[in-house]
Amino acid sequence: MSKTVLYARVSTIDQTAAHQLTQARQAGFVVDEVVTDEGVSGVSTALRERPQGRRLFDMLRAGDTLLVRWVDRLGRNYADVTDNVREFMRRGVVIKTIINGMSFDGSTRDPMQMAVRDALIGFMAAMAQAQAEAMKEAQRAGIEHAKSQDRARVYKGRKPSYTRAELQTVLEMLAANSGASDIAKVTGLTRQTVLRIRADQAGADEALRAWGM
Structure with missing residues (x-):
């Protein structure tokens, strides 16, 4: 079975x-x-x-x-x-x-369906690797920024309304060209929050780090 x-x-x-x-x-x-x-x-x-x-x-x-x-x-x-x-x-x-x-x-x-399927697999795998590299770069930038400043004396801004897991889901769905409304429905975040993350992905990651999230 x-x-x-x-x-x-x-x-x-x-x-x-x-x-x-x-x-x-x-x-x-x-x-x-x-x-x-x-x-x-x-x-x-x-x-x-x-x-x-x-x-x-x-x-x-x-x-x-x-x-x-x-x-x-x-x-x-x-x-x-x-x-x-x-x-x-x-x-x-x-x-x-x-x-x-x-x-x-x-x-x-x-053969034609196989070619289309394999091309789509390759495209999605390439997007996944590109997203992983972007996340690593954002993390490196956040670490360097943290090292250069005394966090106890830096204004951290408003606490993010999303978790690390929710940010990851948003970034993955953005990489898959999902719309803001669909992402909001899956994650439970507001559409405005999704749009802010889309506009500044590195900043969204840094906001979580600033709050130790």
């Missing part, structure tokens, strides 16, 4: 597996099992090197569905993501994303 497995990579305190499961259910998915990797860096650790990432390759069978929040959960960079997606498809596993409801499987044999 086929099953749907949610793979949740949890790298921060706010990015809980329960939160990702709630998002999946809100998007209409029925999840049979949740596999979670905690405290694992998504930008430095390949999927096969993660404790539970290895388990996915052992447990998933043809006809099963692998559900992930976004394709960046399936690798550390462009090559890792595309290789893993294609390997799962070769095994007959269907891959679906919670954000934007994308679906990838290897059932088609039409």
Whole structure:
């Protein structure tokens, strides 16, 4: 009997597996099992090197569905993501994303459909890597800024109305070209907050750091 497995990579305190499961259910998915990797860096650790990432390759069978929040959960960079997606498809596993409801499987044999599917996989993997690099750059900038100032004497501004996990979701959906209204619906944030984050992504990350979030 086929099953749907949610793979949740949890790298921060706010990015809980329960939160990702709630998002999946809100998007209409029925999840049979949740596999979670905690405290694992998504930008430095390949999927096969993660404790539970290895388990996915052992447990998933043809006809099963692998559900992930976004394709960046399936690798550390462009090559890792595309290789893993294609390997799962070769095994007959269907891959679906919670954000934007994308679906990838290897059932088609039409050359044109295969070319379009593979091009889309490559495009999404490239966006995931670009977003990861942008986040790392924003974090480096925040760290350097923190080092150059005495935070106890700097006005921190208004406390952000979003958490680290919500910011991550907003950035991922922006990278997927989702609209502000759709992002607000998924995250529970106001549309104005989403627009402010979109206008200054690095500033949004720095605001969280200023408040120790």
